[in-house]
Amino acid sequence: SQTIHQWPATLVQPVGSPLSLECTVEGTSNPNLYWYRQAAGRGLQLLFYSVGIGQISSEVPQNLSASRPQDRQFILSSKKLLLSDSGFYLCAWRPRTGGNTEAFFGQGTRLTVV
Amino acid sequence: GQNIDQPTEMTATEGAIVQINCTYQTSGFNGLFWYQQHAGEAPTFLSYNVLDGLEEKGRFSSFLSRSKGYSYLLLKELQMKDSASYLCAVRDGGFQKLVFGTGTRLLVSP
Numbered sequence: 001s002q003t004i005h006q007w008p009a010t011l012v013q014p015v016g017s018p019l020s021l022e023c024t025v026e027g028t029s030n031p032n033l034y035w036y037r038q039a040a041g042r043g044l045q046l047l048f049y050s051v052g053i054g055q056i057s058s059e060v061p062q063n064l065s066a067s068r069p070q071d072r073q074f075i076l077s078s079k080k081l082l083l084s085d086s087g088f089y090l091c092a093w094r095p096r097t098g099g100n101t102e103a104f105f106g107q108g109t110r111l112t113v114v
Numbered sequence: 115g116q117n118i119d120q121p122t123e124m125t126a127t128e129g130a131i132v133q134i135n136c137t138y139q140t141s142g143f144n145g146l147f148w149y150q151q152h153a154g155e156a157p158t159f160l161s162y163n164v165l166d167g168l169e170e171k172g173r174f175s176s177f178l179s180r181s182k183g184y185s186y187l188l189l190k191e192l193q194m195k196d197s198a199s200y201l202c203a204v205r206d207g208g209f210q211k212l213v214f215g216t217g218t219r220l221l222v223s224p
Contacts, residue, residue, distance in 0.1 A: 032210050034212060041219070043214050043217040044201065044203075045214075046212070049210065049211055049212075090156060092212075100164060103147070103159075103203075104159075108155075
């Protein structure tokens, strides 16, 4: 069966510090991968998605970046965090083919920038 | 681009029926998903519609009208545990994107 791992679960970082959140998927190959951010009481904002190794599409201009160094690994980074980067970050995957397959989410990382 | 709208908040009583609406405008459409999210947790999948009509799954049903860019989630026999946020998401088939609406926070009271 497929599983998705996301870590860390919680993170408190000072303004201006770097960020690296990692997400890995097991039990499948060639998945579509997504990073979302959710502000308190709000919906999910799509940040990045990837359809293959090294292929990253950015949805919202910001000081975050994403990379996909391996087929089942998706990393969210920042060189210098801002207060506005605080939020709940969710990684998700779904199969490349099969229109009726839903996205499966990791448990999320709650980031607080102080 | 995509624009997906939902009501921000709804309240209902235990045992009642509630309908949560979602309207969307997308450049490409290849399916609409409904998710449930309890506070502080990851979203979990509820339903999927790609053709017009109603899909029923136990107490939950979801409806789609592609010509109107409209969907709703119907929750019957509400239970306290149904208090959560409900997220509508549209898949843009051409670009493999899955874009979410703002979510509707449902509060079920006794």
